Amino acid sequence: MSAALPRRGLLAGALVLAFALRPAAAQEAGGPVLPGSLKETPELDAWLRIDAAGAVTLFTGKAELGQGVKTALLQIAAEELEVPLAAIALVTADTARTPDEGYTAGSHSMQDSGTAIRHAAAQLRQLLIERAAERLGRPAGALRAERGAVVTPEGTRLGYGDLVGGLDLHRRARPGSPLKPAAAFTVMGRPVPRVDIPAKLTGAPAYVQDLRPEGMVHARVVRPPAPGARLVSLDRRAAEALPGVIAVVRDGDFLAVAAEKEWGAIKAMRLLAAGARWEGGPGLPRQADLFAALRALPTEDTAILDRPAPASAGTGAREMRAAYTRQYQAHGSIGPSCALAQEVDGTMTVWTHTQGVYPLRAALAEMLGRGPERVRCIHAEGSGCYGHNGADDVAADAALVARALPGRPVRLQWMREQEAAWEPLGAAMTTEVRARLGADGRVQDWDYAVRSNTHNARPGKAGDLLAATHLAQPFAPSPPRAIPQPEGGGDRNAIPLYAFPGARVMHHFIPTMPLRVSAMRALGAYMNVFSIESFMDELAAAAGADPVAFRLAHLEDARARAVVTLAAERFGWEPGAALPPGRGRGFGFARYKNLAAYCAVAAEVAVERETGRARPVRVVAAVDAGQVVNPDGLRNQVEGAIIQSTSWTLFESVDFTPDGVTSVDWSTYPILRFKAVPERVEVHLVDRPDTPFLGAGETGQGPTAAAIGNAVAHATGRRMRDLPMTRERIKAAIGV
């Protein structure tokens, strides 16, 4: 049993934006830990370079996933370095060129890369000013940086290109940086338009799918009918006879085909599939028995919070219980996963929309049986991923085909049904909660348990790549692992932020995976926040309290209170207000991971009795993400989180039989379409100048689900505790 974690303790060590303006000489080497990703990559020239002509290049190990990270990082560099944003060239995740920043995941990009770049740029600016001061024989304090030059009070300008000659930037960052105060910002904090949008909206090459190097061939993979099936015989003649087919590639149960043209590759894939005979299969549980099957699996149990109830708890208290479930859900990228791979002189280069070029390189190198120096992974954008989808697996597929066709660039894209059947899913989960409500209307004691598979099966090892497990000499998948607190995996946000006198939280980690699962946006936080916030409404109702007032009565964190209050205000939340029949309103709140952005959501939902269809009419969110770099980018992310979470919550469940996944297209895995989009989605930001960046890309998922569930309960009088709240389930609940 792990020791109880004091929640406030989670904030310790986040001295990301310390304004250390003391002289460098006073700073000791090996003193404070460097901020953000400077911890792992401290050299300034790993992040920023300036050539003799003054051209600035910015490097980040993070990748653009459609979240606008390129623009935000450019804003930070432009602000602190004092150069026009448009004059900076940006290089993103590339194992040959950029720092290793692990995965672009967990709402970490601004905290990791943004913080590193901010400090590196500020230090570089200071070095350039000092250099100019030396050259001019004037005190550095008399000079300032402006538009790519150091300027004297008289207006003499020394361009960065002139100053940088002979300046060795291959030096460690210092612990303190002369950061600009937010009041002086001209680029950060502004809604700078996304730099990547014009190309994407006019058809310029923008995605890995759009790469077409000379000599490129098209490849498709043939998957088994279900996980675990073995290829027992193969008649490849029909596929090989098709005009334009270049090669059929088989290694054990891995099967693929390459052709001159894309349509030829697809036709050959179908012929090859028809000629393949597979045996064996997964033996999945029946979907109707899923949660019983999960509960029957062995678990590794950790008490992630153990705060004993005070002796007084329980006197006159009323005990309440509830249990919640969540079906498997899919990332469901609109563009199926794709990669381009090319083997030249014993080095494999892979253009990939992976979230982690370095971990993927390690996994590919192991699979290919070579050193990592002979694999290069270059990030190229794909369709939005929302976590660990097929990006890494398709990179392995492409690399295996490229190894068989040395010299030729191989473009391999999955088909829709392959993406749907083979992407690692968001885990099915169950939660149980029990609380004692005192006569004073306050929660006295809280017991919560979450049961889940892993939420991180990302590569790093060959066995984490689907194809590598299919080879004649297969690699075994890595043992499933839990992500420890404070971030947590299945138990992410399982610890309530509310100040309950007694509280215990158990994480029951299930190593055995009936279906392959991995990271999906917000991980366990989506389900845990849904459960906690649903139950808070049940408790509020039992206490006869308004749901917003009930939350505020249990919240001590001032920033949490501020977003709850703001969302309620902007929504026009009046305690006890009556709504028209069939309408309900609901509230949800969380601080993502209990250490990133705060988010409160209020939703008004219309429920159609005859069909059971629920539709959010109006959704109002308030978000505190610390210092905001790009307010429009942040709003875009949270609006997207609200709509995506609405889709998960009302529509989405991966369906399967004992023989495999059956929801393999958009008719069998329906997601939200335009007619279900709320009439209004509002996102209000609480800006916190000069405070650390708080990751916000996932903060909306849980609170939205909870707000919808609470609104459906308010509208119908029926509490829905099983996700998704499909119209069939709502109809059944209201007994129409």
Place this chain on the structure above:
Amino acid sequence: MVSLRVNGQEHALDVDPETPLLYALRDELGLNGAKYGCGLGQCGACTVMVDGQAVFSCVVPVLLAQGREVTTLEGLGTPEAPGPTQRAFIKEQAAQCGYCIPGMIMRAEALLRRAPHPSDAEIREHMHPNLCRCGTHARILRAIRRAAETREAPRTAFAEGGR
């Protein structure tokens, strides 16, 4: 050989006539706008206009597009000079990953050419076949309304002047 007229230009393509239009546009003509999403006509990422109608290019054999006017995203404008609907989407920053947006723009374009003053309900109804996974819908709807307004600006000014 299949002859195809795309964005006002004639092309003779050496392709299997049953090749979906999508692959002819992308792979033979190097046009990136139309995207592969499902190959089943369920998501709209591949939407282009054929004779002014929004169609799923992933399920239309290239042979059936012969003799018709095919318009792709590239036919509306360029990164340097985007067309009115593209400008409206850029102005509203109506994209996250952006993969579905070319299809959204093409479907919206087809609507606005036919019905310059669509109601919100008409826009939603018309856009229903196209999927977005990032949840950019609210911005897409705003962008289409903006596109309708900006296209109509001269006529509105004339109408007001006449009052």
